[in-house]
Amino acid sequence: MHKIIAVLTAFALAGMTAAIAQAPAPAAAPAAAPMPPTPRQAVMQSNRTAAASYSAITISNMEPDAARAAAQTLIDNGGRIATLFAAGTDQNDPRAQPAIWTDAAGFKAGNERFIANARKLQAAIPDRLAMAVAMRELQADCAECHKTYRVPLAPTPGGRGRGAAAN
Ligand code: HEC
Secondary structure: OHHHHHHHHHHHHHHHHHHHHOOOOOOOOOOOOOOOOOHHHHHHHHHHHHHHHHHHHHHOOOOHHHHHHHHHHHHHHHHHHHHHOOOOOOOOOOOEOOHHHHOHHHHHHHHHHHHHHHHHHHHHOOOHHHHHHHHHHHHHHHHHHHHHHEOOOOOOOOOOOOOOOOO
């Protein structure tokens, strides 16, 4: 153990000496660690997971409790969206359109439609047809809001931007 510490210390000292010798050291390249999601991104990622979970139940094994939980997550997320994008919360997020705040009434109306349709998702369980119809309406709410209030990703060469189609 002492040996390891001694070796590590020697390396660290050698590194420091080298860095001082080369001063001014070139700026280190920023680490390419993925950024953790912002609270807004996290609520949207939860929307995607919950909608996918509900859809999977609609077409496979009927698990009413799990479907209800997924619908409840979407209802709760609607409440979080109202708070997370409230007036005065503009932080110049690169993917959030300023229209969220300049047209706050339109954004609120879109979110309230989303919450109402999330409630329909819950009411439809376990009728698969009603569940599928309700999910189509909810997905239209996701798409409608994104079209107006989210900055689209730049298209990638040879394909569409990540998430451009799916979200
Ligand atoms: C009332 C408006 C609104 C509704 C409804 C809405 N979204 Fe979003 N969504 C946004 C906005 C605005 C952003 C960009 C937020 C940001 O980057 O800060 C976003 C971003 C996203 C992202 C990208 C998150 C990331 O990691 O960058 C996903 C995925 C997503 N939404 C999925 C969904 C799904 C699925 C639904 C429906 C079940 C939905 N959203 C409903 C407004 C909405």
